[in-house]
Amino acid sequence: MAKNKSARNKNTETKKVADLQQHTENPENEFLTTNQGLKINDNQNSLKAGDRGPSLLEDFILREKITHFDHERIPERIVHARGTGAHGFFELYESMEKYTRAGFLNDTSVKTPVFARFSTVAGSRGSTDLARDVRGFSVKFYTQEGNYDLVGNNIPVFFIQDAMKFPDLVHALKPEPHNEIPQAASAHDTFWDFISLMPESMHMVMWAMSDRAIPRSYRMMEGFGVHTFRFVNEQGKSHFVKFHWKPLLGVHSVAWDEAQNISGKDPDFHRRDLWEAIETGNFPEWELGVQLIDEKDEHKFEFDLLDPTKLIPEELVPVKIIGKLTLNRNTDNFFAETEQIAFHPGHLVPGIDFTNDPLLQGRLFSYTDTQLSRLGSPNFHEIPINRPVVDIHNNQRDGHMRQMINKGQTSYEPNTLGGGCPFQAMMKKMGGFTSFLERIDAKKIRSRSKSFTDHFGQATLFFNSQSQPEKDHIVNALRFELGKVQTPAIRQRMVNLLTQVDKGLAEQVAASLGLVAGKPEMPMNHSVPADANPKDYQPRKVKSSIESSAALSMAGTLKNSIQTRKIAILAANGVDDASLAAMKKALEAKGAQTKVIAPMLGFIKSTSGKNIAVDESFLIAASVLYDAVFIPAGAASAAALKANPDALHFINEAYKHCKAIAADAEGAEVIGESYIGMNEKDKTEAGVLSGYKSANKLAADFINAIAQHRFWEREKMRKVPA
DSSP states (O other): OGGGOOOOOOSSHHHHHHHHTOSOOOGGGOOOBOTTSOBOSOSSOOOBSSTTSOBOTTOHHHHHHHHHHHTOOOOOOSSSOSEEEEEEEEEESSOOTTTOOOGGGTOTTOEEEEEEEEEESSSOTTSOTTSSSOEEEEEEEEEBTEEEEEEEESSSSOSOSSGGGHHHHHHHHSOBTTTTBOTTOOOSHHHHHHHHTOGGGHHHHHHHTSGGGSBSOGGGSOEEOOSOEEEEOTTSOEEEEEEEEEETTOOOBOOHHHHHHHHHHOTTHHHHHHHHHHHTTOOOEEEEEEEEEEGGGTTOSSSOTTOTTOOOOTTTSOOEEEEEEEEEEOOSOHIIIIITOOOOTTOOOTTEEOOOOHHHHHHHHHHHHHHHHHHSSTTGGGSGGGOOSSOOOOSOOOOTTOOOOOOSSOOSSSOSTTTTOSOOOOSGGGTOOOOOOOOOOOOOOSOOOGGGOBOSHHHHHHHHHSOHHHHHHHHHHHHHHHHTOOOHHHHHHHHHHHTTTOHHHHHHHHHHTTOOOOOOOOOOOOOOOTTSOGGGGSOBOOOOSSSOOGGGOSTTSOOSOOTTOEEEEEOOTTBOHHHHHHHHHHHHHTTOEEEEEESSSEEEEBTTSOEEEESEETTTOOGGGOSEEEEOOOHHHHHHHHTOHHHHHHHHHHHHTTOEEEEOTTHHHHHHHSGGGGSGGGGGSTTEEOOOSOHHHHHHHHHHHHHTOOOGGGGGSOOOOO
């Protein structure tokens, strides 16, 4: 056994960190070297035949440097190309031994190292963070039983039911092949042509057109495993399980107009937000929850648990919170870690298993296949970010970019020359993985279950569960998306399909497109068994057993904290430093971040003659990058801001996007000069605070207003010229 034992990867978190940080900086003794460790004495000039002569093929240092540069770009992910990630750990609240034998879900004393990656789906690696899109939410657990990957999204369902349709979906969603337009957007003909012919997508369409598709931050979005998986305990008993990540900061979004502005001002908005939060010690946190269903209850719902276009309403099966994810360390090298990490839903540990979800089954092939293409080798598991923290023993050998140096004579099993090693972990106590013993007795067939034919029931449930502002946003999203579609027949088909979700929704969308919503002509269902009646397999709508689900709306999310919120303080020369300092102190005491924004960089003079450092000028800053706005007291400062068009635009735009705005004393004059002051009644609107005699009361009310996130009722007011 000793002959084949790898010397790599000790079972400790310390060793894992060491593996990921192989090149420790030592500034006092650090010289340029080649990739083979040869020190370089001239990094400025190539080797030439004379100072004006041709470069020599002999220059191995130049060739190594240029060759590496030529190959620095690996093929980007076909989907989820645009992303960012961070390290952290997972802590278990209570043992799940009753349901699963997975070690990291049994021992509450263990902190399991993790790496999480968040991403958009449709865009290229260089696209904006703020596209209207699904967000990937994937976590790699480096457990003592091997790596476990929970590969999911911020939306609990998906567009399609069977992996056979995934290439079609992505081809339709991506930029159109004849002109490579549009980038990172679903608002174009091919996507909606496909969707209008795939009624099974209607539930996902409702989510994708909702505010969930434009999150305020990765730290403020939910995550889901999407599919139904299995927990299997020590006795071999199985429970179906759905995974949920619940952010401790609540679930919040931005406005669509705001998202488009952010894309221009800072396309790295979400990436920067995650990085800065971790760097400042505001570690993002999510609680892990599970919905558990006994085997005997598999068929008790009006939907099929294996259908990935369906969710289980929390009113029917509550989410049990079992642990917490904390991200506390940024990457040392984005490419080596975030870009090269290889997730796979088939990376399992004992006690977690698959179901026969036909989308999940296809993913089990696709993920390995795509990693081979992207990372260029079957040895992608040897890249440091992908290595498990446990030893690896198998008879796999060689291949492109092999790193492990295997010793010994044998590379096969069974053997006697190597002492029989490595052995199969045949007994349960040895910790080997065994698949759940599910009975299968069926014919080979290309079809889907009749229980998959309800394509509209949960789409209606989702729409009915939204608050009125959220419903309005879905209507406007569909108006925008379908308004970009150039083919009238596609627009009409989509409007007709929407009648099956909600007639009022369909009529509102149709009116903006100059159409009339009619009865949809359902496309032929090609997934009908040869010996079945086609009518039994046509798209249908099953009424949900519940009218609405509070968990599906963002309106009821946590609104009791301003932690990590970014507050803009608008000021100029002559600002009242006491007013500014008092509000700054109050906001930061509650965990918010503040920045002073002025007409120019450098310093501004306060009323007491102090120099106050300016964080950003109006030339750089934009209201869309902040959560709220405060204008402190000071007559001269207020006068300067009133005369500054950029300052007024900042306030108008924050108002338009329904953010909290507060002013102290003379600062209210600046609000009065903005759009808000054009109408006397607007001054008393929710979330616009001024005219306070007590600075403490103003701070307290402002903090509460920021915690509400947005005052969407303002969208019903006159449009702001911002």
